[in-house]
Amino acid sequence: MDYIHLNDMEFYGYHGALPEENKLGQRFRLTVSLATDLAEAGQTDDLSKTVNYAEVYEMCKRIVEGEAVRLIETVAETIAGTIMTDFAEKVIGVRVVLVKPDPPIHGHYASVAVEIKRGRFS
Template sequence: MDYIHLNEMEFYGYHGALREETVLGQRFRANVSLAVDLTEAGVTDDLQKTVNYAEVFDVCRSVVEGEPRKLIESVAEEIASSVMGRFAAQVKGIRVVLIKPDPPIRGHYASVSVDITRGQFV
């Protein structure tokens, strides 16, 4: 299996269980890895034989900047299902790490995140 990785994408969204999060919003970072067969793309140098990661970025942006959700688990799930649905012919599996760098939790930590894997991802 081969992989395409989109690393440290950053968006602004209004997800969270607390009212302040849905009113003020906050930054979110996402890492998305796609399990694909890149053999033909590598041999032919043809964009049509791979997944256009600019289009994957657009899907991620529309989800994170879209409808507010209470849980980042729900946001990650929507990213995974949207990407898998749109690129079903090429993408065999997906891993989504959604990071909330500044959640409203007292204490010292770098961030909180969820990490989900769907489909065939070895």
């Protein structure tokens, strides 16, 4: 299995369970890995034989910067589901890691994150 990785994309969104998160917003970092077959694209140098990661980036941006939801789990699930639907011809699995670098909780930590995998991986 081959993979395309979009690493550490950064967006600003208004997701969160607390009112201040919905009002002030915050940064989110997103890494998406697409399980696909890259052999034909690599052999032919033909963009139509691979997943256009610029399109994946724009889709991720629309979701993270779009309508606010309470849970980052919901954001991650929406991203994974949209990728599996919109790129179904080429993507057989997706891994989404959504990081909230500055959640409004007290303590010392680097970040909080969710990771989900949908589809098939090998």
